[in-house]
Amino acid sequence: MALVYQKEIQDSATLAIWKIEESAEVLVAKLQLDEQEQAYFESLGQHMRQLHWLATRVLLRTLLQTEHYIDCKADAHGKPYLVNFPHRISLSHSYDYAAVMISETRAVGIDIELIKPKIEALAPKFLTDTERSFINPEHAIAHLYSCWAAKEAVYKLQGKSGISFKEHIHLQPFAYAENGTLRALLQSKEDTATLDVAFERFGSYVLAYVCGEEEAHAE
Secondary structure, eight states, X not given: OEEEEEEEETTTEXXXXXXXXXXXXXXXXXXXXXXXXXXXXXXXXXXXXXXXHHHHHHHHHHHHTXXXXXXXEEOTTSOEEESSSXXXXXXXXXXXXXXXXXXXXXXXXXXXXXXXXXXXXXXXXXXXHHHHHTOOGGGHHXXXXXXXXXXXXXXXXXXXXXXXXXXXXXXXXXXXXSXXXXXXXXXXXXOEEEEEEEEEEETTEEEEEEXXXXXXXXX
């Protein structure tokens, strides 16, 4: 596996992307899976799902710069968190790549997506009519993926299930670009926030990431 991209965000968060090139056996050897994790890994079945799960954890270990055991669990909503490190984390993967974002002082969200034509048929399910009206027809597929990845990043940051991309996460109009920042409004019964989400073109993929407000005392 090769580290192909790393970036510091706001002096308080770090993100990175790895290209997955190893076998599952090689990735497992880089980790210290306990009995429960080993059982979960084996239950994934599909080879690519195993590689994605393993690769995000190897990359997480790399960003934390540790050889110690990393106790990475998921809460009741499915959001990953670290038991024995203070960092907030977000994990993503798509085909040949794994992406991770960490911060000691902010909630974070990251998403990476391979750009494919099928997004056009799905657009009405995750964008409102108002949001669809600002999509550039000449770059519709890539523009739609920037929207999807941005909403996914916000969803991961807030970390609660039951949030609808279409009903609870709204994007202000933004022009098509390969790299940029858009404004997202999260509105749900439990959360209201205005967030600046960055998006970047990464070859045939799009990457989106977002940081929450800085916390005075991160546990």
